[in-house]
Amino acid sequence: MSYLKIDHVDKTFQRGATSTPVLKDISLEIEKGQYVSVIGHSGCGKSTLLNIIAGLTPITAGAVLLEGKEVRDPGPERAVVFQNHSLLPWLTVYDNVALAVNKVFGGRKSKAERHDWIMHNLDLVQMGHAKDKRPAEISGGMKQRVGIARGLSMEPKILLLDEPFGALDALTRAHLQDSIMQIHATLGNTMIMITHDVDEAVLLSDRIVMMTNGPSARIGEVLDVRLARPRKRLDLVSDRTYIAAREAVLKFLYERHRFVEAA
Amino acid sequence: MGRAVLKEVETGATVVALPGAKPGVVPLPAPARKPISSRLLPGLRAVLVNVLPPLVTVALIALFWQIAASGPQSSLPPPTKIWEEAKDLIVEPFYWAGSQDIGLGWRILVSLQRVAIGFSLAAIVGVLLGALVGQSVWAMRGLDPIFQVLRTVPPLAWLPLSLAAFRDSQPSAIFVIFITAIWPVIINTAVGIRNIPQDYRNVAQVLRLNQVEFFFKIMVPSAAPYIFTGLRIGVGLSWLAIVAAEMLTGGVGIGFFIWDAWNSSRLSDIIVALIYIGVVGFVLDRLVALTGSIVTRGTLTN
Numbered sequence: 001m002s003y004l005k006i007d008h009v010d011k012t013f014q015r016g017a018t019s020t021p022v023l024k025d026i027s028l029e030i031e032k033g034q035y036v037s038v039i040g041h042s043g044c045g046k047s048t049l050l051n052i053i054a055g056l057t058p059i060t061a062g063a064v065l066l067e068g069k070e071v072r073d074p075g076p077e078r079a080v081v082f083q084n085h086s087l088l089p090w091l092t093v094y095d096n097v098a099l100a101v102n103k104v105f106g107g108r109k110s111k112a113e114r115h116d117w118i119m120h121n122l123d124l125v126q127m128g129h130a131k132d133k134r135p136a137e138i139s140g141g142m143k144q145r146v147g148i149a150r151g152l153s154m155e156p157k158i159l160l161l162d163e164p165f166g167a168l169d170a171l172t173r174a175h176l177q178d179s180i181m182q183i184h185a186t187l188g189n190t191m192i193m194i195t196h197d198v199d200e201a202v203l204l205s206d207r208i209v210m211m212t213n214g215p216s217a218r219i220g221e222v223l224d225v226r227l228a229r230p231r232k233r234l235d236l237v238s239d240r241t242y243i244a245a246r247e248a249v250l251k252f253l254y255e256r257h258r259f260v261e262a263a
Numbered sequence: 264m265g266r267a268v269l270k271e272v273e274t275g276a277t278v279v280a281l282p283g284a285k286p287g288v289v290p291l292p293a294p295a296r297k298p299i300s301s302r303l304l305p306g307l308r309a310v311l312v313n314v315l316p317p318l319v320t321v322a323l324i325a326l327f328w329q330i331a332a333s334g335p336q337s338s339l340p341p342p343t344k345i346w347e348e349a350k351d352l353i354v355e356p357f358y359w360a361g362s363q364d365i366g367l368g369w370r371i372l373v374s375l376q377r378v379a380i381g382f383s384l385a386a387i388v389g390v391l392l393g394a395l396v397g398q399s400v401w402a403m404r405g406l407d408p409i410f411q412v413l414r415t416v417p418p419l420a421w422l423p424l425s426l427a428a429f430r431d432s433q434p435s436a437i438f439v440i441f442i443t444a445i446w447p448v449i450i451n452t453a454v455g456i457r458n459i460p461q462d463y464r465n466v467a468q469v470l471r472l473n474q475v476e477f478f479f480k481i482m483v484p485s486a487a488p489y490i491f492t493g494l495r496i497g498v499g500l501s502w503l504a505i506v507a508a509e510m511l512t513g514g515v516g517i518g519f520f521i522w523d524a525w526n527s528s529r530l531s532d533i534i535v536a537l538i539y540i541g542v543v544g545f546v547l548d549r550l551v552a553l554t555g556s557i558v559t560r561g562t563l564t565n
Binding site for chain 1 (some may be wrong): 472481487
């Protein structure tokens with residue numbers, strides 16, 4: 001039995017009398033510890049898919065099963081790293097993570113243990129030094145690091161990342177990609193990441209799920225990226241498997257399922 | 264000319280290491296501390312720039328008033344006469360010479376106490392009702408039209424009804440404050456809560472915060488800037504209402520003092536009381552604004 005099973009999921013948005021089919025017959029199985037990327041053009045419903053797994057968006061038909069149990073509502077075992085970090089601006093970096101840790105581990109860990117766990121997670125993303133800063137006082141990349149620390153601190157079964165590096169500049173993005181690879185190697189988390197960056201998908205993922213254009217988007221292809229870990233971005237530039245994987249994704253996105261501009 | 268400058272820049276750009284000179288940081292001589300007068304001067308200047316213009320305006324108004332009210336048929340007293348007649352009220356706000364012969368400071372405190380009770384109740388009930396209306400579409404549909412109608416009722420129109428209900432002037436005055444201040448608090452809180460970004464709601468959902476945790480950890484801090492706007496309007500309205508209410512209910516407050524002074528033709532006392540009321544209202548407004556800016560520090564910037 002697979003760790004996460006997405007079983008024939010349909011999603012249709014209803015607004016008044018008009019209904020818009022967004023996702024059609026999505027089926028996917030993800031093993032424990034896998035890093036899976038979902039890639040597709042904007043508007044294809046990949047964020048909707050992530051929200052469905054998170055439980056934030058109700059399903060029209062089908063089911064999502066985590067360890068055989070149906071997912072119906074959001075919960076900390078499926079932590080989300082939001083695209084725009086979604087840190088609470090009135091709380092310090094430390095308190096943002098503490099909000100999650102105190103809620104999830106309030107009954108199970110002592111105060112000192114929780115403090116250590118918060119600091120451990122902040123150190124994991126190299127943000128321990130900024131624990132007393134507020135989100136407005138740190139850079140975009142740092143905010144996203146704290147967002148990741150908050151997600152990890154819930155000790156989720158699956159970490160869901162919604163275009164986590166989309167709003168960052170290229171250098172910061174590369175830096176954070178290295179960090180997330182490191183964390184994945186250390187903790188062995190199962191992670192699902194939404195992205196529209198082909199290089200990012202190939203670099204980070206064990207599998208790349210390519211989605212067709214909406215409405216009624218489907219899973220077009222699933223590509224296994226058979227690259228050894230740890231991966232080094234510079235070594236991969238000339239690596240044949242890397243180039244082939246990159247080409248496969250690019251061809252899918254720009255040849256067979258080119259983005260059609262809505263009139 | 265341009266060429267010459269360019270040349271100079273070019274030659275200046277090449278750094279020649281002097282023989283024997285160690286590369287490193289050359290300590291600059293510590294700048295001498297400026298004399299205290301020149302350091303204080305900018306601060307003093309800022310104070311003068313802000314304080315001087317209103318002082319000049321007040322002086323001009325007083326002068327104009329003095330001239331205008333000095334005639335023998337003038338119905339209002341000029342500033343000099345006010346000073347003569349009401350000096351004790353101005354210089355000694357906290358004297359106590361019997362139950363009705365007390366300083367304006369005491370009267371203001373009595374009025375402030377009523378405002379404090381009525382306004383605190385309005386703040387608590389207003390935030391809770393505002394949260395309900397902001398959070399639930401059905402609560403909004405059901406309650407919002409009623410709020411919109413009731414909030415246009417002038418404060419004093421509630422007084423006879425509350426006198427009938429409470430059969431006592433003290434709770435009636437407090438009720439008038441309450442009912443005056445509550446509407447802006449409700450409406451602003453509701454708007455603030457409707458404006459909570461979906462992201463924060465998602466965070467709360469992923470963490471499975473319960474209703475109480477969501478209220479205190481997400482709703483109130485997120486809507487705090489709006490709530491404080493409502494509170495600020497509310498405290499201003501309460502202060503407007505208490506003076507009017509006290510004129511009718513009697514007792515010790517500043518409102519009744521004005522009414523009493525009118526009945527005994529002490530115009531100077533009325534004018535002094537008006538200035539007291541204005542200053543206290545200003546301070547109240549600033550206090551709420553200050554509290555708001557401290558509490559919502561960080562909330563507005565993201």
